[in-house]
Amino acid sequence: MRTNVRLLAYRLLRKCEKEKFLDREDVDSVLSVLNDKDRRFLKELVWGVMRKEELLDWYINQLLRNPDIPPAVRVALRMGVYQLLFMDGVPDYAAVSETVKLIKNENFRKLVNAVLRRVKSVPPPNDLHLVYSHPKWIVDYWNSFLPEEAVLRIMEWNQKPLPTVLRVNSLVTTRDEVIEILSKEGTEAIYGKHSPFSVVIKKLGVPLNDSKVITEGLATVQGESSQIVPLLMDLEPNMKVLDTCSAPGGKTTFIAELMKDKGEILATDVSMERLQLVEKHVKRLKLSSVKIKLADAERLIEFIQDEFDRILVDAPCSSLGTARNHPEVLRRAKKEEFKELSEKQFRILSQSWKLLKKGGILLYSTCTITKEENTEVIKIFVEQTPDVDVIDLRERLKDYRVEGVWDGFGFLMLPDETLTSFYVSVLKKTG
Structure with a gap:
């Protein structure tokens, strides 16, 4: 039975390697046919390999004359090395023999066997990006604008599973x-x-x-970081609230609950398919204050002619803060995309601001860790907008026992047992 579990894990990891994305529906489909013990084994193996990709590749490359091997072989080697170095309950002979069985080509079978039998003799690396298994360019990038202790904390927690x-x-x-x-x-x-x-x-x-x-x-x-966001909006019953990028609806429905389901909440999204997820949440929770509307947040005033007391802009982003649950985001990230996303986010923020009442509050949030999508978006917006005050969130977040980095424009929450990295900025409309 264990062989089948490894084969299922191998197929998931091969698909993720090709697509740079692990489809959670694929994972759920596989888990549904396994017993509890095998589910735990598969999840530890798949997520462990994904979290430690750079470290595993480093060990593998130490034992190869030519690191240019087929992706299918490399994925199998990662699985074998992970079991040998990080899964104490797996006997070495099983980790080696069952990994070799995944490979069809006889020559590569011999190579896999040789690497796995020698890998425990390789001294561990000292470079921090390898110790914590992150792409080096991302670590260098984070170090360019975050305190060293914040970067270390992010990398350390990215290696640990996030509880539900x-x-x-x-x-x-x-x-x-x-x-x-x-x-x-x-x-x-x-x-x-x-x-x-x-x-x-x-x-x-x-x-x-x-x-x-x-x-x-x-x-x-809903994760605790996501729960913190609506708590910072100073919501009260009977307010009019706009959630501009609302799908899948977790924050929308929490806003409704915090308002005692009294008032008007308009949940918009550019995708009708994703809006149906919001509607599903609303119906399950039996909420009456939420209405949904198909609208492109980058052209919001073409769709909505109204004013709101509170607006949430939970902007689409590069999602680097979700790496604990989605380690693949670190490997598919491209620095040039941060600027492209920031321009989109700025357009959404600017459009949303036009719909905010005087004295109203807009909360801008992302689940990423980039200067372009966080600090720079708010900094440029504040410089170009005369009727805006930035609210200092440090004391508020201290009340919720959230630690992080304040940049003068917003707050980057740092991870812990139940938190992931989230950026939040609260803006008040003056005048």
Whole structure:
């Protein structure tokens, strides 16, 4: 059975290598046919290999005369090396023999066998980008504008799995009730550290999609970083709120819950298919204050003629802050794309600002770690906009026990047990 699990992992990693993207639907499809033990094995192997790609390749290349080997062979070698160096429960002979079986070509079988039998004799590297397994150019880039300790913290936490976190629907239940229901289903959960609405899953019993807390709208799967964003908007019942890039709807529905489902929330997105995800969330949570509208946020005033008390611009971005769950984002990132994305984000921000009432608040957020998409977008906007005040978030985020870097325009949340890197900037319209 273990051989089949390795083969399934190999196929997922091969596809990810080709497409620079791991389709979570593919993963879910594979996991659905496995027992709990094999699920854990596959997830550790797949995500472990993805997280440690640079380090694994370094070990492999130390033992190759010519590192130019077929991608299929390299993926198998990564799997074998990961099992040998990082999976204590896997016997060495099994890691070697089962990896060799993945290779069809006899010559490459011999090469794989030779590399795996010698890899434990290679002294570990000293370079930090290898120790923490990040592309060197990204580490150099981060070091150009972030404190060294922040970069180290980001790299360190990117090597660790991110626990599943729920957001409790405060309209209908409490954290204690949700934890009690989960306990009856065999799931261990505790209070989250940062959001007063968060519950962290420690050990899963019933699959969450089948859990009463999800099917009956008592909670929503949402990371703590994402939960912090609406908490900074100073929301009150009966406000008019616009969420410009709302799909898949996690923040939209949290806004509605924080407003006691009273008021008007307009959720827009450029994709009708993705707006259907928002609608699905809204229906599951039985919310009445949310309306959805197809609209291109870069041309927002062509679609909407209204004014809002609060606006959320959770902008499309390069997503580098999601690397704990999506390690592949680090390998497909291209520096030239940061500038292209920042221009798109600036257009969305500028359009959204025109729809904000005087005295209103706009929150700009991304889940990435680039100067272009974060600091520079807000800095240029503030320089060109006379009726804007930047709100200092340091004390507010301290209240939520969030640590990070303040750049004068916004705050980069730094990761910990349940947080991922998120950038937030709160702007108030004066006059």
